[in-house]
Amino acid sequence: MKNGWVFLPFYSLYEAPLATGGFLLALALCFLFPPLGIVLLLAAAFLLILALLYVLCCGTFEAVLWGISFFKAHPLTYPQTGIVLFSLICFALLLFLGGRYLYYYLINPDLLKRGEKFKIIIEKRAKKFVSTGSDGEEEGSAVPAQYRLKALRDIPAREVKKGDLGGVVSSYQTLSQTGECWISKDAKALNEVRVFENAWLKDQVVARDYAEISEEACLSGSVNISGFARFSGCANAENNVTICDQAKVSGEVHLYGNVSISGEASLSGKVVLKDNVSVTGQAILDGEALLCDNVKISGKARISGQALLKDNAVMGGMAIICGEATLSGDAFIKKGILAGNASMHLPIAKGIKRKWRDFWR
Numbered sequence: 001m002k003n004g005w006v007f008l009p010f011y012s013l014y015e016a017p018l019a020t021g022g023f024l025l026a027l028a029l030c031f032l033f034p035p036l037g038i039v040l041l042l043a044a045a046f047l048l049i050l051a052l053l054y055v056l057c058c059g060t061f062e063a064v065l066w067g068i069s070f071f072k073a074h075p076l077t078y079p080q081t082g083i084v085l086f087s088l089i090c091f092a093l094l095l096f097l098g099g100r101y102l103y104y105y106l107i108n109p110d111l112l113k114r115g116e117k118f119k120i121i122i123e124k125r126a127k128k129f130v131s132t133g134s135d136g137e138e139e140g141s142a143v144p145a146q147y148r149l150k151a152l153r154d155i156p157a158r159e160v161k162k163g164d165l166g167g168v169v170s171s172y173q174t175l176s177q178t179g180e181c182w183i184s185k186d187a188k189a190l191n192e193v194r195v196f197e198n199a200w201l202k203d204q205v206v207a208r209d210y211a212e213i214s215e216e217a218c219l220s221g222s223v224n225i226s227g228f229a230r231f232s233g234c235a236n237a238e239n240n241v242t243i244c245d246q247a248k249v250s251g252e253v254h255l256y257g258n259v260s261i262s263g264e265a266s267l268s269g270k271v272v273l274k275d276n277v278s279v280t281g282q283a284i285l286d287g288e289a290l291l292c293d294n295v296k297i298s299g300k301a302r303i304s305g306q307a308l309l310k311d312n313a314v315m316g317g318m319a320i321i322c323g324e325a326t327l328s329g330d331a332f333i334k335k336g337i338l339a340g341n342a343s344m345h346l347p348i349a350k351g352i353k354r355k356w357r358d359f360w361r
Contacts, residue, residue, distance in 0.1 A: 127152050127153075127177055128151065128152060128153060128155070128175075128176075128177045128178070129149045129150060129151055129152055129166060129175060129177070130149075130150050130152055146168040146169060146170055146188070146190065147168065147169050147170070147171075147172070148165055148166065148167070148168055148169075149165065149166030149167060149168075149169060149175065149183060150163065150164070150165055150166065151163060151164045151165075151166060151182075155180055155182055157180040157198070158180060158182040158184075158200060160182055164185075165185055166182060166183050166184065166185060167183030167184055167185055167186065167187040167188055167189065167201060168183075168187075168188045168189070168190075169183065169188075169189050169190070169193075170189070170190045170191055170192075170193075171192070173194070174189045174193055174194065174195060175189070175195050175196075176194075176195065176196035176197070178196075179196060179197045179198050180197075180198040180200075181195050181196050181197055181198055181199045181200065181213075181214075182200055182201075183195060183201045183202075184200075184201060184202035184203065186202075186203060186204050187201040187202055187203065187204065187205040187206070187207075187219075188205070188206045188207065189201060189207045190206070190207065190208050191208050191209050191210070192209065192210045193207040193208065193209070193210070193211050193212070193213075194211075194212045194213070194214075195207070195212075195213050195214075196212075196213075196214050197214045197215050197216075198215060198216050199213040199214050199215065199216070199217045199218070199231075199232075200217070200218045200219070201213065201219050202218070202219070202220050203220045203221050203222070204221070204222045205219040205220060205221070205222070205223045205224075205225075206222075206223075206224050206225075207219070207224075207225045207226070208224075208225070208226040209226045209227050209228070210227065210228045211225045211226055211227065211228070211229045211230075211231070211243075212229075212230050212231070212232075213225070213231045213232070214230075214231075214232045215232045215233050215234070216233065216234045217231045217232050217233060217234070217235045217236070217249075218235075218236050218237075219231065219236075219237050219238075220236075220237070220238045221237075221238040221239045221240065221241070221256075222239065222240050223237045223238065223239070223240070223241045223242075223243070224240075224241075224242050224243070224244075225237075225242075225243040225244070226243075226244045227244045227245045227246060227247075228245070228246045229243045229244055229245065229246065229247045229248070229249075229261075230247075230248045230249070230250070231243060231249045231250075232248075232249070232250045233249075233250035233251045233252065233253070233268070234251070234252045235249045235250060235251060235252065235253040235254075235255075235267075236252075236253070236254050236255070237249070237254075237255040237256070237259075238255070238256045239256045239257050239258070240257070240258045241255045241256065241257070241258070241259045241260075241261075242259070242260045242261070242262075243255075243261045243262075244261070244262050245262045245263050245264065246263070246264045247261040247262055247263065247264065247265045247266070247267075247279075248264075248265070248266045248267070248268075249261065249266075249267045249268075250267070250268045251267075251268040251269045251270065251271070251286070252269070252270045253267045253268065253269070253270070253271045253272075253273075254270075254271075254272045254273075255267075255272075255273050255274075256273075256274050257273075257274045257275045257276065257277070258275065258276045259273045259274065259275070259276070259277045259278075259279075260277070260278045260279070260280075261273075261279050261280075262278075262279070262280045263279075263280040263281045263282065263283075263298075264281070264282045265279045265280060265281065265282070265283045265284075265285075265297075266282075266283070266284045266285070267279070267285045267286070268285070268286045269285075269286040269287045269288060269289075269304075270287070270288045271285045271286060271287065271288070271289050271290075271291075271303075272288075272289070272290045272291070273285075273291045273292075274291075274292050275292045275293050275294065276293065276294045277291045277292065277293070277294070277295045277296075277297075278295070278296045278297065279291075279297040279298075280297070280298050281297075281298040281299045281300065281301070281316070282299070282300045283297045283298060283299065283300065283301045283302070283303070284300075284301075284302050284303070285297070285302075285303045285304070286303075286304050287303075287304040287305045287306065287307070287322075288305070288306045289303045289304065289305065289306065289307040289308070289309070289321075290306075290307075290308050290309070290310075291303075291309045291310070292309075292310050293310045293311050293312065293313075294311065294312045295309045295310065295311075295312070295313050295314070295315075295327075296313075296314045296315070296316075297309075297314075297315050297316070298315075298316040299316035299317045299318065299319075299334065300317070300318050301315045301316055301317065301318070301319050301320070301321075302319070302320045302321070302322075303315070303320075303321045303322070304321075304322045305322040305323045305324060305325070306323070306324045307321045307322060307323065307324070307325050307326070307327075307338075308324075308325075308326045308327070308328075309321070309326075309327045309328070310326075310327075310328045311328045311329050311330070311331075312329065312330050313327040313328055313329065313330075313331050313332065314331075314332035314333075315327065315332065315333050315334070316332075316333075316334045317333075317334030317335045318334075318335055319333045319334055319335055319336060319337075319338070320336075320337045320338070320339070321333070321337075321338045321339070322337070322338075322339045323339045323340045323341065323342075324340065324341050325338040325339055325340065325341070325342045325343065325344075326342075326343040326344070326345070327343075327344050327345075328343075328344075328345045329345045329346040329347050330346040330347065331344045331345055331346040332346075
């Protein structure tokens, strides 16, 4: 007993530096060999707790009960005070860094690929890019200067090296600092566009207004996306595709050619659109549907399954096509259901150019 309080044997205040050294060693091993680092972190925590208990039982706690006068009779020396404060600071760091490490490595391993070390997490949390100011527009140009991105670290998934220049943005918030998302050198994301997660804008893509590109989505070629359009999932668009208004594209949709998506149209699943296909209105496309040639979709049309629409087919109104149904030639449908293996074909009239308004008569 000491001053009425339990004395902890085999440990003295001057052994606190040993605990601190063990703590620092454990942190270093976290970068090299995570399992051993965790064990040493716990051991260092135990030693630091012993140091704090010694101080509480033999000094600080008694001072709280018996008043400040205790320190006048039993003052701590300057070395002792410094060691106590240093131990407290190290213990706080232990709780923060050790807890953070345990969370990413044990509790939520999905955020960390198997075999990766704690330093990978720190790298991913670091800033990914910085804006370099002007995008290099010539003086006197009518195009206002924007901000060009510059990578601060490697992004292997996007073939980007530290120091590489990226695309042009209007705001520092346009591109997320986390994930593998990137805007390549010739692409532009203007106004209030948001690019995050693992999305990729490359080639001469231009994104404007309030468009959002997220998840694993990829835009390439001369794609133009604007309005309040949403492009997500593993969707891919290339060539001269246009996506605007409040259109939504997700899933594994593939768009290429001169495809146009507008209005409140929604595309999902494994839908493929190519050539000069146009989708507008509140049309919904999902499943594994294939649309090609000069097909036009509008109204509240619904297409699903493995439906095939080609040639100059037109679909609108409340029409539904599902299953393995086929719509081709100059055929058009604006109500009813075409399902199963049904096929609707109207021979293309040579030399006659049908006007869009004819469909509504």
